[in-house]
Amino acid sequence: MxxxxxxxxxxxxxxxxxxxxxxxxxxxxxxxxxxxxxxxxxxxxxxxxxxxxxxxxxxxxxxxxxxxxxxxxxxxxxxxxxxxxxxxxxxxxxxxxxxxxxxxxxxxxxxxxxxxxxxxxxxxxxxxxxxxxxxxxxxERQEGIMGNLTHCADSLLPSNPSPLQEAVDGFAEAADSEFGCLIVHGRIVTATEKWWRLAPAEIVLLSALVRSLSASGSTSCDYPVFLPQGSPTVAHRLLRFQLLPRADMCVLCGPTPPLHRAEAELLSRFWLPLVDTLRDCLDVGERCFPGSVPLRPDVLALLLINRETRRSVSCVQSSSYALPKARRWELLKLFYIFTVSHYFPQEEGSEESDQKDGAADFLLGFSHQPQQCYLVTDECKSYGLQTPQHQLYLLVLPSVPTYALRTIATQTLSEIHAATKF
Missing domain, CATH: 3.30.450.70 (Beta-Lactamase)
Incomplete structure (x- = not known):
């Protein structure tokens, strides 16, 4: 049907x-x-x-x-x-x-x-x-948004994060809030310390809500929200301001300040001096990494999760290989699901007990906790790598030798971490 x-x-x-x-x-x-x-x-x-x-x-x-x-x-x-x-x-x-x-x-x-x-x-x-x-x-309308599955915050790494972090902290404080966040291309660029302390599922859903509000075409809004784990019965105000197209500043606050006052007094004060920095951030685009991060040409797509901060970055590389961009995103999601349902633990356990028990029963067949896995298909080769701090999911060209997958994955993780400290 x-x-x-x-x-x-x-x-x-x-x-x-x-x-x-x-x-x-x-x-x-x-x-x-x-x-x-x-x-x-x-x-x-x-x-x-x-x-x-x-x-x-x-x-x-x-x-x-x-x-x-x-x-x-x-x-x-x-x-x-x-x-x-x-x-x-x-x-x-x-x-x-x-x-x-x-x-x-x-x-x-x-x-x-x-x-x-x-x-x-x-x-x-x-x-x-x-x-x-x-x-x-x-x-799952927006390509590259993986947080719905991973319950990790979809992030974008700017080339110069320090002034953006200072502006977010200052804007939130001026708005009588400890919860502030800058979202570009639907992904979190930087946020206040208290924002990162929200439950991972709450951060993911708030980001999804901001994407939905941004798509409505409004330049600012005052939206009541409940935090499913932190405050399910008492509403907070979500103030969202469009800084530039596809760049939004958000704060969670109480009764004050009024939306019009925050819009009139705070936006220009904190963000007008950073317009060029915001444009540079927008130029990073869906690659999510600044241009200083080297990626091998045989890498089709990747998802990198920071297990400590509960953040993730993902991207699909342009190449001449005849595999559509949408299909690469879908294969990346499928490989993530395959890996966490067979080998790697999900970073935030599902409340569904039979899912956890099923994964636990499967892992009883191993004498150790798997740290790496790979999958070979006609469309691409996939490799998963787990360290105490990271999980990396990599899609590469099918022509890459299988024996080279581990080296490519470890080198990719090392180069991204060295360039971004993510």
Missing amino acids: LQEGSTQLLCLTAGSGVPLFVRGGSRQLPFSVIGSLNGVHMFGGGQGALLSSCETEDGGRVVWRVFQDSVMLIAVCCRGHGGSCSSRMMQMRLQRLLENVWSCMVLVLGQDELLNVRNVERLKKELRSCFGLIDQLIE
């Missing part, structure tokens, strides 16, 4: 099974199918069995998750999403999607609105304000 490779998300009340919304997919699943998916989960619960996922006859997958005994989310994915995505990999991807969607609903509406449902029709209307962000999570 779904187009091949598409994902559809269903949201229902956990107790009565009343549908709240359906997102994704070119055609909505019939009500009878939605009722059956809810009914089989309820039947399992009545028999003392927790139904968390199943595989369909054609290789698709259905994943269920109940949050706070209030809301049930169901993800339905047809075979073909990502092409070679295995059953375990698809399950991990969908489980992370459900976690993100629940956190998105809390971020926009607050936990109380979702736990104390007094009027279902009113809740349906309020949930519409989440649709833009939820659709972004389902469709």
Whole structure:
């Protein structure tokens, strides 16, 4: 019933099974199918069995998750999403999607609105304000944004970060806030210390929300948000200001300052002297690295995670190799999912217990914790490298000798770290 490779998300009340919304997919699943998916989960619960996922006859997958005994989310994915995505990999991807969607609903509406449902029709209307962000999570619209999967902050490394850091710290302090962040091309350039202390999933979702608000075309906005882990019941104000197209300054604050005062008094004070620095930062673009960082020409794409700071950078290199840019991003995501579902631990454990147990059971077959792995396909060769501080996921040309993958990965990691201290 779904187009091949598409994902559809269903949201229902956990107790009565009343549908709240359906997102994704070119055609909505019939009500009878939605009722059956809810009914089989309820039947399992009545028999003392927790139904968390199943595989369909054609290789698709259905994943269920109940949050706070209030809301049930169901993800339905047809075979073909990502092409070679295995059953375990698809399950991990969908489980992370459900976690993100629940956190998105809390971020926009607050936990109380979702736990104390007094009027279902009113809740349906309020949930519409989440649709833009939820659709972004389902469709993974922006290439190069990996935080939805990794729960690491997608970052961009400027060539001259010091003045930008000083401006962010000063702007946040002048706005009576300890939480400030500069986002360029949808990625975090620099932020205050307290911003980095937010839960990784909160940083990822706030960045996604800023991308959504920026795409609306407004130059500034005052948006109430709840922090899913830090403050799920008390709202904060998210002030967002467009410094240049695709460059935004954000702060989380209380009742003060008014948006118009911050816009009139603080923007020019802190950011007008740094217009050229911001333009240089924009010029880094989706490569995410300054030009001083050398990358080998046989590297097609890479994802580098700093395990200590919970930040990541990713890029796709231009080359004459006939593999489209979009496909390279998809292969990079698939290799990350493959690696963390088989060999490397996720940096932030999923709350889904059967996912953790499944990975743990798989790793029991090893006498050690794997530190490196590789995968050879017709399209490219992939290599994963794990150190105490980093995880590196690398796609290279298929013509590169397999025995050279380890050397290329270790050299790439060493050169990036030496040039950026990331």
